[in-house]
Amino acid sequence: MKLSVLVLFTALAVGLSIGMVNFYFQHSWYYLAISFGVSFLSSFLVFYYLLEKYIYTKIKLIYKLIHNLKLGKDLKDALGEYVSSDPINDVEHEVKEWAGAKKKEIDLLKKQEQFRREFLSNVSHEFKTPLFAIQGYIETLQDCMVDDPEMAVKFLKKAESNVERLSYLINDLDAIAKLETGEAPINYQKFDFVSLAKEVMDNLEDRAKAKNIKLFFKDKYTAVTAVMADREKIRQVLINLMVNSIKYGIDGGETAIKIFELHDQFLVEVTDNGIGIEEKHLFRLFERFYRIDNHRAREVGGTGLGLAIVKHILEAHEQTISVRSTPGIGTTFAFTLQKGG
Missing domain, CATH: 3.30.565.10 (Histidine kinase-like ATPase, C-terminal domain)
Structure with a gap:
């Protein structure tokens, strides 16, 4: 709703109220018209001035900030550009849109946080399994290197297998990281x-x-x-x-x-x-x-x-x-x- 229309309806309501009160006491249509006209005109001027100076101007500034900051402009540019013809409705629209975008952003951040926790847990588990196996084989090797060479060879092969598994895991993680960051370009x-x-x-x-x-x-x-x-x-x-x-x-x-x-x-x-x-x-x-x-x-x-x-x-x-x-x-x-x- 335009500012002038809003003020007009407000002043009209005030004028009618005062006119009806005057008519109740004076019982004169003449005084009703006089009181209605004076109160309507004065209310219109006062409300228009107050709304324009203290409310409407502030809303226009807020809208300009919201609109231009959404476009990625800095604060100085946001303050100096774009004036809407109907900022009150536009502010409502922009705030709803902004709130919806923020909700989606929060939901995405929650999902990413959940993914991060699961990923770290999985990485930790995938690394611990072969590392603990290698550690166990090496400790056993120290005991049977001299007394049982054949068993030592078997444990060495098992340790080698787990080292290969670690190598594959690191290489795969590295491949994903490079693809995500663009470090592995696509050679068409x-x-x-x-x-x-x-x-x-x-x-x-x-x-x-x-x-x-x-x-x-x-x-x-x-x-x-x-x-x-x-x-x-x-x-x-x-x-x-x-x-x-x-x-x-x-x-x-x-x-x-x-x-x-x-x-x-x-x-x-x-x-x-x-x-x-x-x-x-x-x-x-x-x-x-x-x-x-x-x-x-x-x-x-x-x-x-x-x-x-x-x-x-x-x-x-x-x-x-x-x-x-x-x-x-x-x-x-x-x-x-x-x-x-």
């Missing part, structure tokens, strides 16, 4: 995705055979598929997805790669007929260290960062990844890649 190049996928399957063939799992392309998906991406990083995406599929696959199972052509992208699916994943876990699969079954995850190994790395690599490419799964039937990871033209 045009290449045939099908040939890359076949290379990855060849490299993982022995691991798959150990679990009696078949890796394959269906014939209709083997045509040359030119994409524009970082070849080595997409190799890592495929390796992580397929290794994950092999880990949680079933004996005699299959893992297949399919490619679907979209408008300006290719949709790649890595599908298996493994144990599957319950729906309640799907939205957290790409979190760092998130494990559906911690006991089984320890048995199959890994750092718990593979899917998080996959997500970061694809987001760095400005692409997306999704997952769908049914327990006892299998899981499908799907991601997009830009066409190579």
Whole structure:
């Protein structure tokens, strides 16, 4: 509502009130009109002056501050720019909008704090397990180095295995950190995705055979598929997805790669007929260290960062990844890649 309209209604209410009181005592329409006119005019001038000087001007200043500070300007610039024609309604709108934004910011900070606590707890646990194992093996080695050389060699190999696990964990954490900060730039190049996928399957063939799992392309998906991406990083995406599929696959199972052509992208699916994943876990699969079954995850190994790395690599490419799964039937990871033209 405009200032003049607000003052007009206020003065009108005052004038009518005084006029009616005067009429009650004088019983004269003449004096009613005189008292109404004088009180209305004087009220209008007084209210307009007071509201303009002490309220409206302050509200305009507050609105200018809110509006311009939201635009990222400093205090000096915020005070000197932009005047709204209706700052009262605009202030209400801006405050509501600001309050909503702050609530979202607070909710996000709470989630980040929760994530930070979980992350530190997970990192601590992941490091402690191999470190304590190494410590135990070294202490045992000191006792049996001379008396039982064969046992000493076994403990050395076990210690080496845990050192490798620590190395993988550090490398994966370093990879995620570099992807998040942009220290690992995306080196775009045009290449045939099908040939890359076949290379990855060849490299993982022995691991798959150990679990009696078949890796394959269906014939209709083997045509040359030119994409524009970082070849080595997409190799890592495929390796992580397929290794994950092999880990949680079933004996005699299959893992297949399919490619679907979209408008300006290719949709790649890595599908298996493994144990599957319950729906309640799907939205957290790409979190760092998130494990559906911690006991089984320890048995199959890994750092718990593979899917998080996959997500970061694809987001760095400005692409997306999704997952769908049914327990006892299998899981499908799907991601997009830009066409190579």
